[in-house]
Amino acid sequence: MKAAVVVFPGSNCDRDLAVALKAVGADVTMVWHKDTALPEGLDFVGVPGGFSFGDYLRCGAIAAQSPICRSVVEFANRGGYVFGVCNGFQILTETGLLPGALLRNAGLKYICRTVPLTVQTTDSAFTSGYAKGQEIQIPIAHHDGNYTADAETVARLQGEDRVAFTYGDNPNGSTADIAGILSENRRVLGMMPHPERAADAGHGGTDGAALFRSLFDQMAMA
Amino acid sequence: MKARVHVMLKTGVLDPQGEAVRHALGTLGFEGVQGVRQGKVIELDLAETDPAAAEASVKEMCEKLLANTVIESYSVELV
Numbered sequence: 001m002k003a004a005v006v007v008f009p010g011s012n013c014d015r016d017l018a019v020a021l022k023a024v025g026a027d028v029t030m031v032w033h034k035d036t037a038l039p040e041g042l043d044f045v046g047v048p049g050g051f052s053f054g055d056y057l058r059c060g061a062i063a064a065q066s067p068i069c070r071s072v073v074e075f076a077n078r079g080g081y082v083f084g085v086c087n088g089f090q091i092l093t094e095t096g097l098l099p100g101a102l103l104r105n106a107g108l109k110y111i112c113r114t115v116p117l118t119v120q121t122t123d124s125a126f127t128s129g130y131a132k133g134q135e136i137q138i139p140i141a142h143h144d145g146n147y148t149a150d151a152e153t154v155a156r157l158q159g160e161d162r163v164a165f166t167y168g169d170n171p172n173g174s175t176a177d178i179a180g181i182l183s184e185n186r187r188v189l190g191m192m193p194h195p196e197r198a199a200d201a202g203h204g205g206t207d208g209a210a211l212f213r214s215l216f217d218q219m220a221m222a
Numbered sequence: 223m224k225a226r227v228h229v230m231l232k233t234g235v236l237d238p239q240g241e242a243v244r245h246a247l248g249t250l251g252f253e254g255v256q257g258v259r260q261g262k263v264i265e266l267d268l269a270e271t272d273p274a275a276a277e278a279s280v281k282e283m284c285e286k287l288l289a290n291t292v293i294e295s296y297s298v299e300l301v
Contacts, residue, residue, distance in 0.1 A: 057287070057288070058290055061287060061290065062287075065286075065287060093292070094290065099292075100292060101290055101292045101293045103231075103235070103236070103238075103293065104238055104239060105238070106236070106238050107238070108238050108239065108242055146238075148235060148236075148293060149292070173236070173238070
């Protein structure tokens with residue numbers, strides 16, 4: 001699997017994501033936000049967590065307009081696999097690749113702790129390594145993770161089995177407990193929790209590792 | 223020419239920050255504040271001198287970057 005991880009000024013989970021991808025055997029290239037093109041022959045692009053451009057204007061808004069993001073959108077539109085974590089999820093909603101938006105947490109506080117998630121669908125390269133309904137423990141670390149979308153969009157996401165993960169205890173006020181969603185072609189996943197921070201025994205939990213492993217297996221089969 | 227852009231969360235989108243401000247005002251003894259919505263004001267200094275062209279251009283900026291129309295509404299004022 002040939003993967004790229006995008007790095008913006010203010011990204012801080014780029015290396016974590018790269019390490020988690022390398023751990024399952026992926027060949028990972030880091031790509032700078034000013035680059036205009038992604039490497040040739042890519043299978044996967046990771047958009048990492050952090051505080052790109054200081055969260056100025058809105059979280060992810062400025063990153064979404066960066067030169068590399070235009071290439072990421074084209075890559076996704078050609079059927080490429082894209083994964084946005086935390087700030088990466090915010091960026092993907094700002095590009096329009098995923099519907100909805102992430103608002104300030106309902107309790108107004110930055111929350112950094114491990115939370116229970118429920119795997120809602122196994123029908124994607126990202127989630128096929130889990131069981132439907134499985135509860136997993138994944139850390140969150142965000143101030144703006146309150147997923148919001150109009151009722152019609154939420155109903156469509158649920159109806160098309162595109163809600164990948166829900167929170168067990170909804171820490172941030174997200175609509176319908178949504179923690180992560182898939183694109184229409186199921187190849188773009190955005191989620192606020194950090195599976196790359198639960199991918200090694202040294203992290204204190206490994207429930208995130210199955211996501212990277214199943215992704216790699218899917219690419220190897222393709 | 224200057225333009226002033228007001229960006230507000232759309233009606234119906236919960237504004238937890240506005241709600242916290244409302245609560246703090248109540249604590250300070252300001253009674254009867256039934257709702258607070260918090261938004262942004264963005265001032266732009268433009269080279270454009272034609273008001274219609276300036277307004278059209280700023281609206282495009284709002285659609286593309288200054289506002290996220292999924293959750294926010296905007297208004298443009300030329301000053």
